[in-house]
């Protein structure tokens with residue numbers, strides 16, 4: 001008995017030793033960066049430009065189309081006026097009436113081009129919320145050291161920051177070795193099929209293969225990644241896929257006084273119930289694994305110990321991450337029934353019932369696999385399962401974090417935001433990059449600015465605003481990213 005006890009004890013000690021060893025060898029993925037003098041950016045002037053940009057109501061899905069197009073045209077005119085060097089030195093093409101593609105020809109044709117992208121459109125302000133704004137949403141007020149208004153964060157800040165960066169570089173007489181594309185779609189908020197998809201098709205027809213593409217996405221966060229005290233620059237290296245399925249049940253109608261055991265509504269509800277009891281498997285792989293590979297070594301000891309030993313503690317980590325909706329969405333394909341309809345009268349059996357379920361696909365879970373999973377979970381031939389709506393796309397490929405392009409991005413973050421660490425992650429929301437997938441293997445989704453959880457609620461919400469100081473660094477980042485890509489990246 002004593003021997004068995006000793007055996008267990010020594011096995012436990014051995015296991016602990018292995019786990020401690022794993023923790024000790026879970027070393028930092030951050031890179032040492034030589035400091036640079038950030039470019040001189042006239043923050044006040046840039047803020048005034050962004051303020052004016054906010055005043056254009058460039059909605060992507062607003063009727064009537066004609067007047068909307070006039071708003072985009074006026075916005076194009078403003079950009080011409082605000083960025084004279086760009087409009088003298090770069091080629092500008094208007095794509096699909098409202099989208100813009102600028103080409104800054106590089107001096108070395110043998111190098112792959114780079115592509116910065118943002119979107120021209122914004123979402124409208126929800127009805128009856130205009131009065132909740134501290135300053136009117138389309139006034140572009142600069143107050144309290146913020147630029148206020150719809151689009152300041154999503155995505156006119158990004159759009160204007162990339163233009164400001166190129167304008168500064170042109171003013172310095174900078175000559176890029178790589179060709180730089182600035183691609184600005186006009187309907188990202190509406191799926192991007194009319195804008196970014198058209199730009200991507202044009203570039204594809206010209207056989208463009210970009211070294212990297214950088215779009216909106218993650219940002220610099222504080223206190224969002226658990227166990228990490230320093231700011232974390234979250235770089236989206238993949239984004240989830242999108243699918244909507246319609247579940248329908250058709251039954252004989254009739255009087256409800258002699259009903260079958262299940263009406264069409266009952267069958268449909270059972271189907272939803274079964275589906276909800278059969279969630280998609282949790283995964284600690286791909287982009288989410290990379291997140292913890294980069295963030296884990298920077299965590300407090302307990303958390304570091306946990307993530308260094310995923311080989312053993314993976315199931316425990318998954319259970320923990322599944323507890324909050326935001327982290328659960330980062331480890332699996334999720335779904336939510338979003339619409340349900342059926343029945344017309346209280347004493348009539350419904351002839352049909354219909355539910356709509358929206359899915360967000362984890363990289364690696366294909367649309368085909370998801371549909372099969374749903375059919376299997378429901379396991380009822382009376383329930384028809386079909387794709388619904390025009391928006392369906394597979395999860396994006398996952399960009400590699402050991403590529404020279406990622407390292408240039410990481411280095412640039414280190415130079416402009418030396419206090420932050422870099423961690424790749426999976427974007428839960430979609431961006432225009434879904435249309436650019438064929439144009440580069442290195443697609444990154446990152447807004448080089450600080451965003452708090454409260455700021456995230458302002459996006460598409462009330463009181464959207466961007467700090468002027470934040471905005472200066474935003475621009476400085478793009479300048480440095482372009483310089484680094486032409487200097488370091490070979």
Ligand SMILES: [Zn+2]
Nearest residue numbers: 154155188216
């Ligand atoms: Zn956006």
